[in-house]
Amino acid sequence: xxxxxxxYLFGKKYQVPAGLTIMTAMEYAGYELVRGxxxxxxxxxxxxxxxxxxxxxxxxxxxxxxxxxQEGMYVATLPFFPLVKQIYNIEEIKPDAxxxxxxxxxxxxxxxxxxxxxxxxxxxNTMQYIAYAQRGEYDKCAEESFDCVMCGxxxxxxxxxxxxxxxxxxxxxxxxxxxxxxxxxxxDRVNEINEGKFDxxxxxxxxxxxxxxxxxxxxxxxxxxxK
Numbered sequence: 001x002x003x004x005x006x007x008y009l010f011g012k013k014y015q016v017p018a019g020l021t022i023m024t025a026m027e028y029a030g031y032e033l034v035r036g037x038x039x040x041x042x043x044x045x046x047x048x049x050x051x052x053x054x055x056x057x058x059x060x061x062x063x064x065x066x067x068x069x070q071e072g073m074y075v076a077t078l079p080f081f082p083l084v085k086q087i088y089n090i091e092e093i094k095p096d097a098x099x100x101x102x103x104x105x106x107x108x109x110x111x112x113x114x115x116x117x118x119x120x121x122x123x124x125n126t127m128q129y130i131a132y133a134q135r136g137e138y139d140k141c142a143e144e145s146f147d148c149v150m151c152g153x154x155x156x157x158x159x160x161x162x163x164x165x166x167x168x169x170x171x172x173x174x175x176x177x178x179x180x181x182x183x184x185x186x187x188d189r190v191n192e193i194n195e196g197k198f199d200x201x202x203x204x205x206x207x208x209x210x211x212x213x214x215x216x217x218x219x220x221x222x223x224x225x226x227k
Contacts, residue, residue, distance in 0.1 A: 007073045011074075045121070045152075048152060049076070084166060088103060107134055116154035122149060129144035129164075129168055
């Protein structure tokens with residue numbers, strides 16, 4: 001077969017066709033993916049992957065469902081990373097400067113190495129949103145971390161042991177509960193959906209193929225946003 005690439009999956013060499021994603025290359029090689037495969041479209045963060053190209057020193061992080069295989073790629077998946085997840089009641093905590101110190105004090109041990117940002121599979125400015133969390137600027141932290149898929153790769157590279165995705169989740173919850181202005185039209189829109197006003201549009205959206213990710217992204221990015 002033409003255009004075959006040599007890749008190493010979990011230390012074992014395979015030849016796979018060029019153009020496959022890491023995830024589909026694993027299945028081509030005979031692996032049955034029962035964990036770490038998730039949505040297969042880059043939104044769930046379940047397929048966090050570490051790889052290095054033969055002869056190169058740099059270690060790369062990515063999502064296996066989005067990244068094409070390369071010649072000489074050495075791959076190891078990270079379908080789960082043990083993040084620190086504190087338990088709290090959002091009704092009982094407040095968005096003050098002390099809450100992060102109480103729940104995630106390790107963020108104040110950040111040494112500013114920026115390894116988290118470099119590792120982020122979504123190319124987020126991870127170190128910046130941690131800085132916002134340190135200062136109690138939870139609205140800014142929520143905005144900066146909005147596209148986090150909680151894959152955990154940032155935390156796997158952090159010498160301070162920070163659980164960045166969980167810190168960001170707390171900030172987004174605090175922002176949504178206490179800081180962000182209430183959307184005056186939200187309840188009305190939910191009622192309209194329940195009454196069937198948007199059934200036709202929803203059916204049209206659901207009929208679109210998940211293989212055409214770009215079309216769906218364009219619909220989202222170009223949607224009309226109420227002021």
